[in-house]
Amino acid sequence: MAFVVWKDSYSLGNELIDEQHKSLIVMLNDLAEAGSDNVDGESSSYIIRMVNYAREHFCAEEKIMKEKNYPNLDKHISEHTEFIEKVVEFQKAADNDRVPLQELLEFLNNWLVGHILTSDQKFVDYIRSA
Numbered sequence: 001m002a003f004v005v006w007k008d009s010y011s012l013g014n015e016l017i018d019e020q021h022k023s024l025i026v027m028l029n030d031l032a033e034a035g036s037d038n039v040d041g042e043s044s045s046y047i048i049r050m051v052n053y054a055r056e057h058f059c060a061e062e063k064i065m066k067e068k069n070y071p072n073l074d075k076h077i078s079e080h081t082e083f084i085e086k087v088v089e090f091q092k093a094a095d096n097d098r099v100p101l102q103e104l105l106e107f108l109n110n111w112l113v114g115h116i117l118t119s120d121q122k123f124v125d126y127i128r129s130a
């Protein structure tokens with residue numbers, strides 16, 4: 001059973017963004033399946049892959065927001081930046097084997113699902129009301 005299962009309620013109705021969000025969830029599940037109690041070399045490579053993909057995805061999202069003159073763009077960008085910084089912190093700590101995998105998975109799950117359902121959803125509401 002996957003650690004996080006995609007739900008239709010996570011869908012924002014923008015094909016590109018939804019596909020990228022689904023890919024992030026797949027990567028989160030890959031990390032969960034890597035499976036050791038602490039983040040080790042193997043799981044660390046999954047984290048790096050996820051950070052790289054998240055960066056690409058955030059750029060794509062921010063580009064659409066700019067095109068639509070989204071008024072909350074700056075705040076949204078800082079949420080993305082904070083996420084990347086936090087995950088990079090985890091990844092660095094993982095080099096010393098000090099990160100319980102469960103703690104990282106819970107952070108990623110809560111952040112991703114929370115961000116999609118609140119901040120990203122607000123943007124979709126903005127586009128729909130424009």
Ligand SMILES: [Fe+2]
Pocket residue numbers: 061076080115119120
């Ligand atoms: Fe976002």
